[in-house]
Amino acid sequence: MRLRKPVGGVIGCMIFAIVACVTINIYFPAEKVQSVAEDIVNEVTGKTGDEGDTAPKGDKNSFLRDTLFAAFVSTAWAADATTVSNPTIRSLKQSMASKFSRMRPYYQKGAIKEGSNGYVQMGNTQGLALKDKRTVRGLVDAMNSDRKRLYAEVAKAMKIDPSQISKIEAIFAKEWQKAVR
16 A cells, blocks of 8 residues: 655745745845944034044054055945935924034033933933923923934934834943933
C-alpha cells in the first residue's frame, strides 16, 4: 500500500510561511530630520550653530582638515543636505522665535524647561508673581501648539508617515535641550 503525500498542501503552507514572515520597514530619515531640527532650533533660538566649534580660526590643523574635507567630500553628499521650508514652516519659525525671546528669562529662572518629548513644560514657578505665572502658562501653551504644528509640517514636507511624528519630536527634543543649556 502506497501513501500519497499531500504535496499541494505542503507547498501552500511553505508559501504562506514565507509571505507571513515578510515585514514592511518604514524608512525613517533620522539623519535628515536631525539636520532639519538643528537648523530650525538654531534659527528659532538665535544660535548660529557653530558655537560648539572650538578649533581656532588660524590653526594650521583646522585649515588642513578643512582643505582635505573639501577636496574629498563628494558634491553629491553636499547636495543631499536637507532644508525644509514652506510658508507654514517659515511662519511657525517666526512665531516661535518671537515667543522664545519672551521665554528666555523664564528659562533662566527655571520657570520653563524643555521636556524629553519635544515640548516645553512648566518648571518651578514659586518665585513668580501671579501675573508672571499666567504669562508663563500662556507662552508654554502657545509654544507647544506651534511645535505640534511644526512637527506635523516637517513630516509632511519630508514625506514622512504621520505615525512617525513621535520620532521627529524626540529628535527635536534633544536639539531644544541643547539650545537652552
